[in-house]
Ligand SMILES: NC(=O)c1ccc[n+]([C@@H]2O[C@H](COP(=O)([O-])OP(=O)(O)OC[C@H]3O[C@@H](n4cnc5c(N)ncnc54)[C@H](O)[C@@H]3O)[C@@H](O)[C@H]2O)c1
């Protein structure tokens with residue numbers, strides 16, 4: 001069997017089956033063994049060995065194999081059973097009605113196939129579908145007898161589960177006595193226990209606090225009986241504390257572990273942690289198991305959604321995200337909605353569950369031994385994958401901050417290939433408990449930057465060499481001893497701001513960026529070539545002071561080693577010579593005749609001419625000299641002075657000179673500046689080498705004033721508030737726009753002299769509606785405030801209300 005990766009889901013999928021029966025049998029056994037191991041780790045130990053994507057791919061390969069070789073589909077196969085088993089330490093309970101799993105669809109095509117089959121079997125064309133978010137937690141069955149909670153049981157193998165009643169009683173949201181009148185003799189309420197995302201973050205904070213307290217406790221203990229004992233080792237104590245109170249990798253495993261813990265066996269800090277974990281649990285009901293009424297009158301249930309209405313009357317929480325839709329189209333709409341808004345709700349979700357709503361139809365469709373035929377779970381591409389942590393390197397940024405970052409085996413997650421992830425500082429590395437060489441869980445959610453959640457503990461002894469990370473004491477780029485960012489801070493920085501190559505490179509790159517002088521030819525690679533070329537030894541830019549006086553003669557000799565994008569190592573030619581690139585030089589070749597002629601006339605032939613990048617860079621630098629003043633202010637790399645503050649400064653003062661002449665109070669008084677930025681500006685100006693930058697730029701012809709600006713005194717006199725196309729107007733942007741981020745839209749409104757507000761009121765002049773605009777659109781309509789689409793918004797920014 002060959003497995004390839006699906007373009008759309010990023011999940012490996014089977015593409016071909018072998019015709020060799022013995023081979024199929026062998027592969028089948030292999031897969032079953034792996035799946036059983038995965039299930040044990042996931043359902044029984046709450047500590048997965050594989051990622052969900054790996055597990056799902058194995059299950060799908062197994063299903064494909066059995067489809068091609070039906071003889072293999074024995075009742076023992078995982079495709080025929082519900083994963084999980086009762087773990088030691090818990091009493092077991094038999095469910096009155098079996099708890100099943102769900103079949104999965106990974107593409108909307110697969111969903112359509114399911115819907116067609118349902119239609120065929122039912123003889124309908126648009127059955128009412130109950131669509132629910134698939135909550136990433138663990139299943140629970142709550143047994144109520146005549147309105148009283150008698151038991152909480154995990155799914156186990158679907159037939160027998162674990163009795164977790166004692167923990168269930170601690171979940172505030174689960175009623176111990178149902179409200180309302182009409183209660184059945186017995187009902188099994190099925191639902192999902194989960195930890196909300198916000199609670200999850202708090203639990204991890206608590207774990208960190210408990211680690212600190214554990215270290216303090218052991219320090220105090222060792223102080224009490226010192227005689228003949230080893231001195232207190234804080235490193236050892238921290239490592240021990242980390243083992244007792246690890247950082248939780250994700251809400252699902254934290255929830256599963258929280259529900260399935262034996263609190264009676266705990267005391268002290270462990271008990272505190274355990275209680276917080278179980279008390280952080282919540283539950284939404286998503287199904288009904290056995291349901292027996294006393295003889296006589298009782299509520300008639302026709303649809304599963306009716307059952308939910310009943311649950312709500314009884315005080316049992318049901319997800320607010322459920323929708324009943326008419327046919328597959330409505331379900332697809334919900335799937336697309338939550339693909340975008342996956343992280344906008346209270347808990348993690350990994351898909352959308354579609355259920356035929358009518359109970360009579362559910363009965364007609366029935367179930368397999370593993371899952372109902374009347375339901376299917378559509379799964380989104382995975383956001384968590386496993387990969388190997390190859391190294392931890394330390395990078396130094398524009399501001400000197402030294403940040404450890406992980407270099408991983410490249411892995412595809414949430415639609416892109418990830419190789420690196422920041423680890424922030426040495427405390428974070430420690431808290432995550434990762435060592436170089438570990439298999440780690442990597443998470444990338446949508447546009448959010450990738451994050452390493454932690455190691456896979458079960459793979460700690462896989463034979464791959466491990467090494468602890470030690471934060472270097474010196475800057476990896478300039479060897480200056482690192483210092484705390486602030487007094488007592490764990491974050492470190494390189495104090496050599498002026499000439500640390502990493503910091504100069506970062507600042508030069510910032511100057512070229514779109515929010516700076518917007519110099520297309522001055523990106524990351526060029527910034528590196530100008531500040532750290534491999535040839536010549538001394539870079540043309542020791543600091544950014546010389547940026548605007550760069551000459552062709554300085555550019556031409558520059559050569560940089562070509563590095564492998566994946567490993568960062570220099571690339572070599574076949575004969576072992578390191579490959580170099582001269583970005584600013586174009587090789588010239590000459591014919592024999594030309595060479596002969598040159599020799600004759602005694603003329604020397606140049607072997608290189610300026611490349612297109614060289615002329616482009618110099619041209620763009622020349623043009624940048626007269627760009628808007630605010631762009632130059634951003635390019636000075638003063639802390640906190642981004643486009644917004646720079647625009648405010650430029651608008652008021654009109655020149656760098658006027659900014660220099662202003663007092664700190666005068667700077668702080670400008671709308672959009674404030675005391676913090678004012679202090680940073682003053683501090684920046686007081687540094688000699690910063691003054692050298694200003695002097696050098698001036699000498700090179702950089703315009704440091706807005707031509708025709710009347711100066712701050714005149715501005716103060718004529719202070720009539722902001723000017724620009726949007727002066728005096730308040731604009732609200734809601735929903736997502738094509739060409740603007742949230743902050744980008746705000747910035748554009750401010751820059752045009754308008755006010756950006758977050759809420760619609762009578763004072764609002766325009767509401768811009770993007771994709772999925774919510775309640776604000778309705779509010780605008782109610783208040784009769786004009787609404788704009790994105791194109792109209794752009795017109796407004798350019799030309800004010802007249803342009804509409
Ligand atoms: N990483 C691993 O090694 C590993 C191992 C086993 C299972 N898993 C994960 O678990 C999945 C398989 O587990 P499964 O058999 O429990 O199937 P499943 O999680 O795909 O679907 C069934 C479960 O979904 C839950 N669920 C959540 N919201 C629901 C809703 N609104 N309605 C109905 N049910 C809802 C229920 O608990 C139900 O038991 C895999 O796809 C994988 O994601 C991972």
Ligand SMILES: [Zn+2]
Pocket residue numbers: 396475476477478479480494495496500501502
């Ligand atoms: Zn440095």
